[in-house]
Amino acid sequence: MSPTSTAKAGPRPAETGPGSAPGSGAGTGPDDGPAAALRRTWRKASPYAYIAPFFTLFLAFGLFPLLYTAFVSLYRVELQTSGEMQWRGIANYTALFADEYFWISLRNTFTIGVLSTVPQLAMALGLAHLLNYKLRGRTFIRTAVLLPYATSVAAATLVFAQLFGRDFGLINYVIGLIGVDPVDWQTGTVASQIAVSSIVIWRWTGYNALIYLAGMQSIPHELYEAAGMDGASRWRQFIHVTLPGLRPTIVFTVIISTIGATQLFGEPLLFEGSISGGISHQYQTLGLYMYEQGWGFFHLGRAAAIAWVMFVLIVVLVGVNALIARRRARKEAGR
């Protein structure tokens, strides 16, 4: 699953050809004079010119901020005077751990993460299975299930906030038709978290279904034929052929969704428009808490500490996921 493994698989034997030509190429012997020597030097240097535009930006706006966050988290930095930094050591962290809203947002991040990721991936798996059948107009269907992916967090959240309205929202009207009392989707803790999760589920299920579909299509056909000959039902084929074949893809989506859930920000911010994630912080996530500390209360150093906590959280969660996946794979290989 690691990106590095893909990177190493890349270089092909043929790549010793172009680019490394000097010396071996025709007519570039040492006797060709200064012009040829210059050309040789340029040929060696020019690849760096090709990666320079990307790497200049990458260092300035990608890598440097990532690394510098850890440094900032040890200082007192205020938004208005971000040039002045005052050493605080781990005080940002101790202050954080003493703040009850930090723990609330940490818990919310977990519950919303589970509420959105589990149904999303389960539904995507089922959807992918159906999309894998020979169907009329399947290109159209595949494109249509991806439609929510094309919307922005902001647009989707505003529409869902409207649908989840307490008094005149369509969802309360529909559940009223089957005799359920109106739900206060904004102030109830569980209700608001379900509402926020449903936005995430709506936007990402189709996307994950397509990822699963791609994985399913690479499972060798013969496996199904063999299973069919052994008398396995469609359901058993799904359990014993599709799911094992899909394992790397499932691990990938679990990790990506976990990372996404850890940084959830737009949905809780726009669901009601408050940066505290509801009146009692009932659906404030870590991402939103970081924004509130940094750009609501101007404590950039403290916000950096939250970012660092989020990073550690992601590393731990991804590590646990990878560990479980590897152990299961080993167990199966040993069988």
Add this chain to the structure above:
Amino acid sequence: MTALAPPPTSPAKRRPPRERPGKHPWLRKGSGAGKTMTGGWIAYLILGFALLISAFPFYWTIVAASRSNADLAQVPPSLLPGPNLMKNVEAVLEEADIGKALLNSLIVSGAITVGTVLSCTLAGFAFAKLKFRGRSALLTLTIGTMMIPPQLGVIPLFMLIAELQWVNQLQAVILPGLVSAFGVFFMRQYLIQSLPDELIEAARVDGASTARIFWSIVIPIARPGMAVLGMLTFMTAWNDFFWPVIALSSQEPTVQVALRQLGGGYVNDQSVIMAGTLLGTLPVLLVFGLLGRQIVGGIMQGAVKG
């Protein structure tokens, strides 16, 4: 800023590359690799339901945007579009200056798309076909950072643009938007598959410089891949929320920043908010409608999370 993720290391990646240098397999329609089983009516029923849920919020946006606020407060709500669309659109253009926001979004997304596709094609070509010292280390570094959400670097990034006095200026969103490790990885994979080494060698024998080879051989072959990357980049840039909200304000908003103001009690008329949402979503829906099939192909091959 968004997290762009590496493709799954699914068995799909281990398939031998197909031998059609001109037309990339991602862009061909329906690979036909599905199972022989044909879906029954239950499959159609469930899929129909899924499509309904996918599409309904869009339909509802149109319904709500074309009615009045009083209509929306009615029980039972009406499910058909009303006559007020133009009035609501005018209101949102006036109250939240969505016109300026749309223009800003177009500038930002356009610049990010052009810049990203160019810089990633250049770097992708170098990583795929040129040999130089430190290549694998630099590539590993680039790909390694794809797993780290850029959201985590946002505070120093903000301090940086504050130092440069770029807060509230569009370049504060454009320049960081050009960094796409995914794009480099994507173009590298594409060129490894579709650009034969013999072609480059032949051009070298004819005395062409690397720059010449890039312009007259690499670019034409890379064009379909550049198109896919461009569409994905445009959609991601248009829909980006977190960083623009931090770097810009109501004076110089992108559409997403303007939508945040609409939702944040700036306007209280629900149908006007929905009209704004509709305007902000239309351009990207248009792109999706025209090129949806290619986007599906690109996503099925290499995962993109925006």
